[in-house]
Amino acid sequence: MSTFAPEWLSLREKADAEARALDLVDRLREIDLNRDPLVVRDLGCGTGSLGRWLAGRLGGPQHWVLHDRDPRLLSIAAATVSGVTIETHEGDVTGLTGADLAGTSLVTASALLDLLTREEVEGLVGACADAGCPALFTLSVAGRVEFDPAEPADAEFEAAFNAHQRRVVDGRRLLGPDSVAVAVEAFERRGAEVTTSPSPWRLGADQAALAGEWLRGWVAAAVEQEPGLAAEAPDYLRRKLENGPRVVVHHTDLLAVPR
Numbered sequence: 001m002s003t004f005a006p007e008w009l010s011l012r013e014k015a016d017a018e019a020r021a022l023d024l025v026d027r028l029r030e031i032d033l034n035r036d037p038l039v040v041r042d043l044g045c046g047t048g049s050l051g052r053w054l055a056g057r058l059g060g061p062q063h064w065v066l067h068d069r070d071p072r073l074l075s076i077a078a079a080t081v082s083g084v085t086i087e088t089h090e091g092d093v094t095g096l097t098g099a100d101l102a103g104t105s106l107v108t109a110s111a112l113l114d115l116l117t118r119e120e121v122e123g124l125v126g127a128c129a130d131a132g133c134p135a136l137f138t139l140s141v142a143g144r145v146e147f148d149p150a151e152p153a154d155a156e157f158e159a160a161f162n163a164h165q166r167r168v169v170d171g172r173r174l175l176g177p178d179s180v181a182v183a184v185e186a187f188e189r190r191g192a193e194v195t196t197s198p199s200p201w202r203l204g205a206d207q208a209a210l211a212g213e214w215l216r217g218w219v220a221a222a223v224e225q226e227p228g229l230a231a232e233a234p235d236y237l238r239r240k241l242e243n244g245p246r247v248v249v250h251h252t253d254l255l256a257v258p259r
């Protein structure tokens with residue numbers, strides 16, 4: 001099982017907050033959600049970044065059910081998502097069924113879909129559809145990055161990174177940049193109205209720590225996938241770090257509403 005350091009989640013929280021697609025939240029506020037109280041389930045909640053961003057925007061009394069398989073992250077989330085009542089569930093979200101989601105007003109996830117397989121995403125979509133609840137799945141990787149300045153080597157590192165995102169881990173083929181397309185198709189098959197919206201990180205001098213950390217991880221993953229890049233990676237990385245780096249990392253948010 002891969003683990004996510006709370007320090008990494010904390011480092012990205014501001015960029016995530018600035019990237020999230022507000023138009024989808026506006027659309028969500030127009031929907032007649034069951035608000036007695038509003039019950040939100042955050043799947044793969046990590047330290048609760050999405051709850052800290054979304055709860056105030058949804059307004060009214062809320063009960064958040066936080067799901068994660070990492071007990072350390074869950075306990076941070078439970079202690080730091082405020083203004084709502086909280087319940088935590090430790091475990092694998094990919095086994096959730098429609099019956100498990102009964103009574104939920106809204107299912108959310110952030111930076112989760114791309115870590116799952118096609119079967120797992122289709123299973124979660126089926127659970128949401130069976131429970132008849134809307135789903136807001138945010139910040140899934142789109143597989144595109146834009147550096148400023150760009151250079152020819154960007155394309156080969158990007159291709160290797162995307163292949164790494166789609167790798168097989170413990171017999172599971174991860175979706176990486178294909179996760180949103182798979183989710184859209186699955187929701188539409190179940191008759192939902194689906195809207196997607198871009199949610200790019202725009203990293204520059206004011207996010208230098210995140211940009212540097214992200215870039216090191218991005219290059220390391222590319223090299224792990226394509227060992228032939230190892231020779232040029234140190235110079236490539238040094239050039240990028242000298243430049244800031246300035247980069248747009250594309251993500252996609254998705255809102256699915258049962259018709």
Ligand SMILES: C[S@@+](CC[C@H](N)C(=O)[O-])C[C@H]1O[C@@H](n2cnc3c(N)ncnc32)[C@H](O)[C@@H]1O
Pocket residue numbers: 003004009016043044045046047048049050067068069070073091092093094109110111112115
């Ligand atoms: C990239 S982090 C995102 C955390 C948080 N949603 C955020 O936006 O900061 C992915 C989270 O999903 C959790 N996770 C991944 N796969 C999971 C699974 N199958 N079941 C439960 N939690 C999972 C990880 O433990 C981690 O907390």
